[in-house]
Amino acid sequence: MPYTEDRSAWFEGQGLWQHVPESDWLDWTWQLKNRLTTVEQLERHMELTADEKAGCAFANHKLALAITPYFFNLIDRADPNCPIRQQVIPRSAEMILSEGEETDSLGEDAHSPVPGLVHRYPDRVLFLVTDRCAAYCRYCTRSRLVSNAQDYNFHPEHEQALRYIEAHPEIRDVLLSGGDPLLLSDKKLEHLLSRLRAIKHVEFIRIGSRIPVFLPQRITPALCDIFKKYGPVWMSIHVNHPRECTAELRDACERLSFAGVPLGNQSVLLRGINDDADVMKALVHRLLRMRVRPYYLYQMDLITGGAHFKVDVRKGLEIIEALRGHTTGYAVPQYVIDAPGGGGKVPINPDYVESITDDEIVFRNYEGKRFHYPLKTRPLQPAAEPQVTVSPA
Secondary structure (H helix, E strand, O other), X not given: OOOOOOHXXXXXXXXXXXXXXXXXXXXXXXXXXXXXXXXXXXXXXXOOOHHHHHHHHHHHHHOOOOEOHHHHOOOOOOOXXXXXXXXXXXXXXXXXXXXXXXXXXXXXXXXXXXXXXXXXXXXXXXXXXXXXXXXXXXXXOOOXXXXXXXXXXXXXXXXHHHHHHHOOOOOOEEEEEOOOHHHXXXXXXXXXXXXXXXXXXXXXXXXXXXXXXXXXXXXXXXXXHXXXXXXXXXXXXXXXXXXXXXHHHHHHHHHHHXXXXXXXXXXXXXXXXXXXXXXXXXXXXXXXXXXXXXXXXEEOOOEOOOHHHOOOHHHHHHHHHXXXXXXXXXXXOEEEEEEOOXXXXXXXXXXXXXXXXXXXXXXXXXXXXXXXXXXXXXXXXXXXXXXXXXXXX
């Protein structure tokens, strides 16, 4: 059955915070100051399951609990399996360590020449500029680092990282991440962008952020002016479920787009949240309507305590097959696995190729029909002899 949603069933506007002045609600700093960070705060607004209470008790040893009032309004408080609820409210399964899981599952620390910088690929670096987020995803790849619940003691060294980038002319692409770079003040963010733009060999600046999803109020005209000044700055946002595609997120994406920021989306394939072809199709269609190109669909990284979110890769391939050919190509993300231990992103695709020989490739299309494409060119008949006309003397 196609995914549908009755918007009237969900909180609109300020929801539980209707008493708050609109000027406060639209202030991103108010949203941060009023995040829900304890079991007691959650229980004022909803009934937690025993599983969730146990997860919350463990959160400060793994990854802190924090949810903005705006994002909390999207939770169905009557449904323990709500796809928004599962992403941000801890569960006891986070305490369970499973085979293959690692604290640093992508081997980032081994590729870090200076604190806060990961140089894995030849021409690009990952610049971790903060360890804080507006809210914390329970499947976070950097749960060892983000929120410092595990005493990782990460302290970004911006100046040291900038000097490293300046000293390495092979670096043409810098991705700002963390934590969430958009939690930095306008002043700090402008300083970083201006320094990067001043480095002649840096051609491409990107930001990875979930702020537009958790805290769309942060996308202010002043912030957009900074992106205009130092653009083009590309941005990957992180939306996992169509219920996250609110009017507020749409408006934030429009402000970014009109400021010249090209937008892509990175989703993580999560059990019980988006491991369904109809849900994924609804998501990618809504993203396109918000000027956001679906970019990556990630197989979840092997982070500790994440097994309850893990989806069989074959299910991910089924979802891609259900999209390819059945909707516009712009709507189909690339399914990838970030190879454990630091191998980088590897594309995982459905097998459309049946055989390749010296003569031809045989493949099937989205309908399962078989096609042959010749690889050698053979004339059907010899070329005609050129005709020479001799003019009379």
